[in-house]
Amino acid sequence: MLSLIYPTSHTNMAANTCPVLTIPETQRDRYDHLTQTFIDRFGHPPAFFGRAPGRVNIIGEHIDYCGYGVLPMAIEQDVIIAVSHEQTSNKIIVTNANPAFSDFECDKGDIQLNKTCPEWYNYFLCGVLGVFENQNVPCKDRQGMRCVVSGTVPTSAGLSSSSALVCCSALVTTHANKLVIPKDALVDLSADCENFLATATEGGNMDQAIAITAEQGLAQLIEFSPLRLTPVKLPPEVVFVITHSCTEIHKGATACFNIRVVECKIAAQVIAKIKGLDWRTITTLRDLQEKLALNLTEMVTLTKDLLHPGIYTKQEVCEVLEIREEDLVKTSLIAFTENENQFCLQDRAVHVFSEANRVYQFKHACETAHHNSASLQQMGDLMSASHSSCHQLFDCSNEQLNTLVKTCMMSGALGSRLTGAGWGGCVVSMVPTNQVETFLLKVKDEYYANDPIRSGKMESSVFITRPSGGAAIYTSGIASQV
Numbered sequence: 001m002l003s004l005i006y007p008t009s010h011t012n013m014a015a016n017t018c019p020v021l022t023i024p025e026t027q028r029d030r031y032d033h034l035t036q037t038f039i040d041r042f043g044h045p046p047a048f049f050g051r052a053p054g055r056v057n058i059i060g061e062h063i064d065y066c067g068y069g070v071l072p073m074a075i076e077q078d079v080i081i082a083v084s085h086e087q088t089s090n091k092i093i094v095t096n097a098n099p100a101f102s103d104f105e106c107d108k109g110d111i112q113l114n115k116t117c118p119e120w121y122n123y124f125l126c127g128v129l130g131v132f133e134n135q136n137v138p139c140k141d142r143q144g145m146r147c148v149v150s151g152t153v154p155t156s157a158g159l160s161s162s163s164a165l166v167c168c169s170a171l172v173t174t175h176a177n178k179l180v181i182p183k184d185a186l187v188d189l190s191a192d193c194e195n196f197l198a199t200a201t202e203g204g205n206m207d208q209a210i211a212i213t214a215e216q217g218l219a220q221l222i223e224f225s226p227l228r229l230t231p232v233k234l235p236p237e238v239v240f241v242i243t244h245s246c247t248e249i250h251k252g253a254t255a256c257f258n259i260r261v262v263e264c265k266i267a268a269q270v271i272a273k274i275k276g277l278d279w280r281t282i283t284t285l286r287d288l289q290e291k292l293a294l295n296l297t298e299m300v301t302l303t304k305d306l307l308h309p310g311i312y313t314k315q316e317v318c319e320v321l322e323i324r325e326e327d328l329v330k331t332s333l334i335a336f337t338e339n340e341n342q343f344c345l346q347d348r349a350v351h352v353f354s355e356a357n358r359v360y361q362f363k364h365a366c367e368t369a370h371h372n373s374a375s376l377q378q379m380g381d382l383m384s385a386s387h388s389s390c391h392q393l394f395d396c397s398n399e400q401l402n403t404l405v406k407t408c409m410m411s412g413a414l415g416s417r418l419t420g421a422g423w424g425g426c427v428v429s430m431v432p433t434n435q436v437e438t439f440l441l442k443v444k445d446e447y448y449a450n451d452p453i454r455s456g457k458m459e460s461s462v463f464i465t466r467p468s469g470g471a472a473i474y475t476s477g478i479a480s481q482v
């Protein structure tokens with residue numbers, strides 16, 4: 001039987017701080033190019049660089065905010081920030097290496113986060129302010145900073161470009177101000193400040209946790225409250241291929257994400273009420289499971305017994321909880337969901353409990369997969385089951401993602417699924433290493449080549465990715481000056 005708390009081999013990893021490294025030779029050209037951009041903009045070289053990667057979630061979708069462990073890996077695509085700093089300067093100045101994005105500057109003592117402003121630099125400022133506030137750094141002691149940001153993570157693709165930027169700006173602010181923040185605290189503060197900004201996506205901490213704690217060459221089982229990290233070695237017989245569906249939604253501008261968060265919370269509260277627990281103290285499905293002391297399979301059965309399929313109206317939820325409709329706002333609803341009237345409870349909770357179980361099953365299969373085709377097939381099947389559950393129970397897929405998953409399976413993948421929040425964005429497929437070339441040709445031919453819009457985006461939409469390292473500072477060896 002699977003336990004809720006999986007034993008970890010690296011429980012103390014989060015206590016460390018992010019490393020300070022020298023720039024790898026393979027990346028030298030990119031850093032040299034960024035240095036030149038910095039010199040062109042500010043007239044002097046940067047003092048150091050920060051880097052944070054995007055991520056692909058291999059399995060464990062929409063369960064981090066329910067308290068459950070997930071299994072992502074950091075990808076090679078990343079955000080790099082070149083920085084120079086000086087305490088006597090009052091300014092925070094940030095430029096994007098991509099000229100399509102506008103410059104921004106503000107006083108270091110007057111950093112305003114604008115929740116309604118979608119500009120890219122808000123995510124940068126969010127990490128800066130998150131560190132200053134978390135560490136109570138008085139305005140006069142703050143370092144003024146000049147920064148140039150270079151990002152390669154595709155945006156709105158479910159690959160966590162925004163968290164990479166937030167984590168990277170939090171890290172460079174920490175380094176410039178000579179602060180010492182352990183990785184687990186950096187994860188929490190980056191997630192808190194990003195949630196403050198993106199009120200329409202009250203996600204969990206998966207993205208920040210993997211961006212900050214990833215280890216080169218390894219995926220990671222990440223469990224929460226408290227943060228626990230277990231490196232997962234992926235079998236060499238397979239590679240993970242990311243393909244973009246060429247559809248996206250701007251999650252920050254719609255309520256769909258937060259409605260799912262709320263449905264999971266209400267499902268937990270309704271079951272708690274029926275079971276005679278103090279339901280007001282239950283905010284996640286994991287809280288509920290811990291109170292009931294059942295395993296994940298038993299939670300699926302219990303959910304099907306106690307919640308009916310289909311829609312609960314707000315009135316019905318309030319009748320079960322024995323509260324007035326206006327009280328539901330306080331007990332259960334969050335931003336963007338205050339006027340929501342319909343909640344799908346059984347399907348959402350069944351997805352969460354079964355997906356949480358699949359994460360542990362996947363990790364277990366992974367441990368025995370080297371030279372073992374049955375375990376490799378099981379890993380693939382779990383990924384495909386995850387996609388079906390996201391589509392049918394969690395309703396976070398779309399037609400194009402479903403078509404792309406089907407195409408990837410028919411092109412030789414052992415398993416394929418949407419990755420990230422969904423409703424558009426990317427698919428991740430597990431492909432036998434020795435068949436990857438044929439796989440790429442077939443997918444390009446089937447999904448992209450015959451469609452005029454998709455074919456134009458094909459080269460940047462399909463890529464193999466390997467597990468990259470987590471956030472780090474890279475020194476350029478050049479003295480800092482503003």
Ligand code: NG1
Pocket residue numbers: 057060061062063064065157158159160161163194201202203204205206207251419420421422
């Ligand atoms: P993306 O794919 O970056 O929108 C979001 C959440 C994650 C997680 C996934 C779904 C944020 C910053 N990220 O990720 O925590 O809940 O959806 O598994 O809210």
